[in-house]
Amino acid sequence: MSDSHELSRRDFIKVTTGIVGGLIGAVVGLPSVFYLIDPALREGGKDAWIPIGKFEDMQVGTPYPFSFTRVQVNGWERTASSFGGYAVRRSDSPDDLLVLNSRCTHLACTVNWSEEGRVFLCPCHDAAFSMEGEVLNGPPPRALDIYEEHRVNEEGIVEIFFKEG
Amino acid sequence: MWNNIYAWLDERLGFNDLYTNLLDRPEPKTSWWNTLGSASLFLFILQGLTGIFLTVYYTPSPDHAYDSITYIMEGVAFGWLIRGIHHWGATLMVLVVFIHMLRVFFTASFKYPRELTWLIGIGLFLTTLGMGFTGYLLPWNQKAYWATTVGTQIAGTVPFIGEFILKVLRGGPELSALTLQRFFAAHIWIIPAILAALIGIHLYLIIKHGESHFPEKED
Ligand code: HEM
Numbered sequence: 151m152s153d154s155h156e157l158s159r160r161d162f163i164k165v166t167t168g169i170v171g172g173l174i175g176a177v178v179g180l181p182s183v184f185y186l187i188d189p190a191l192r193e194g195g196k197d198a199w200i201p202i203g204k205f206e207d208m209q210v211g212t213p214y215p216f217s218f219t220r221v222q223v224n225g226w227e228r229t230a231s232s233f234g235g236y237a238v239r240r241s242d243s244p245d246d247l248l249v250l251n252s253r254c255t256h257l258a259c260t261v262n263w264s265e266e267g268r269v270f271l272c273p274c275h276d277a278a279f280s281m282e283g284e285v286l287n288g289p290p291p292r293a294l295d296i297y298e299e300h301r302v303n304e305e306g307i308v309e310i311f312f313k314e315g
Numbered sequence: 316m317w318n319n320i321y322a323w324l325d326e327r328l329g330f331n332d333l334y335t336n337l338l339d340r341p342e343p344k345t346s347w348w349n350t351l352g353s354a355s356l357f358l359f360i361l362q363g364l365t366g367i368f369l370t371v372y373y374t375p376s377p378d379h380a381y382d383s384i385t386y387i388m389e390g391v392a393f394g395w396l397i398r399g400i401h402h403w404g405a406t407l408m409v410l411v412v413f414i415h416m417l418r419v420f421f422t423a424s425f426k427y428p429r430e431l432t433w434l435i436g437i438g439l440f441l442t443t444l445g446m447g448f449t450g451y452l453l454p455w456n457q458k459a460y461w462a463t464t465v466g467t468q469i470a471g472t473v474p475f476i477g478e479f480i481l482k483v484l485r486g487g488p489e490l491s492a493l494t495l496q497r498f499f500a501a502h503i504w505i506i507p508a509i510l511a512a513l514i515g516i517h518l519y520l521i522i523k524h525g526e527s528h529f530p531e532k533e534d
């Protein structure tokens with residue numbers, strides 16, 4: 151009899167320790183997960199129309215380079231990130247404008263227009279893209295991204311719609 | 316199948332022996348006072364975990380230390396909780412370690428064969444204080460800055476080598492970025508490593524000798 155009493159007392163301790171330990175683990179553990187992944191749960195910044203250059207400066211047949219920076223508050227610091235691309239006029243029609251993102255679709259290096267080859271070259275793994283952004287050579291899985299939404303404002307400046315994140 | 320896996324692992328790792336020796340040791344008649352060492356160990360682990368989490372956002376630079384802590388408190392999900400546990404846990408740990416030491420003193424548990432356990436314990440208490448002293452500077456606010464100014468100035472009053480000690484602590488004659496950086500290194504690497512090693516020896520000795528029997532009236 152005293153034997154079984156001993157046992158149940160010990161089991162009681164074990165179970166209580168388990169429950170209390172589990173509770174403490176949950177109270178510290180669950181918030182910790184959210185604490186660690188918090189930056190990944192944040193929404194990106196604001197969308198905006200970004201001016202990229204005068205329409206009259208963009209020549210048919212020559213990609214027009216542009217770049218801009220967006221400033222975001224990350225934690226306790228403001229971080230400026232650069233973006234860029236090329237505006238490509240394919241014909242005289244003002245609607246026939248293609249705005250390419252110069253971020254390589256392989257692993258995100260920046261492509262440059264090469265006037266001799268008349269292609270966009272990526273310095274990182276030797277990719278080549280046509281003036282329209284199609285992959286001609288190298289590892290990229292798809293054509294250069296394009297800024298779909300763009301417009302020419304009253305002052306004749308081309309603006310692109312930029313979505314952050 | 317689980318039984319087989321368990322038996323296989325137990326044969327090589329010796330869980331059962333560990334269990335009997337660590338958690339199922341014979342004890343004299345004990346009281347709640349005997350739990351304070353385990354409470355200290357728990358607090359150490361809790362401080363270690365929450366401290367590691369704090370370093371995910373904290374920056375030990377005079378330009379950003381204060382801002383990064385404000386961000387932990389106001390910007391990060393549950394940052395207030397993690398920092399709160401670390402902040403109050405630090406004070407509680409000093410308190411619990413100290414009361415544990417008092418209990419060992421009043422029950423005369425430091426006597427043969429436990430003198431070394433006691434000496435290591437003194438080291439544990441001092442390193443715990445060192446954790447508090449170095450951690451206190453890290454928020455780099457007014458209170459932290461002046462507390463460290465005063466604390467290191469006191470260390471500077473040691474005869475002959477005082478000025479040298481002061482310069483070693485501050486990384487120069489005045490408080491600077493170097494002071495914050497070295498306090499941070501001491502707080503997260505050097506002192507915790509010493510503390511962990513001392514805890515290891517302390518626990519080994521406790522398991523080797525078992526808990527002491529409290530003295531009776533006639534002892
Ligand atoms: C083991 C016992 C420990 C004690 C007694 C202790 C004590 C302290 C104290 C008193 C503070 C200042 C509290 C405040 O005003 O915020 C602090 C801050 C800090 N501790 Fe610890 N700490 C311990 C362990 C650790 C460990 C192991 C780490 C990291 C591996 C760590 C990382 C930090 C960091 C990053 C801060 C700055 C954030 C803040 O001040 O809130 N601590 N600690």
Ligand code: FES
Nearest residue numbers: 254256257272275
């Ligand atoms: S990143 Fe452009 S080719 Fe690899």
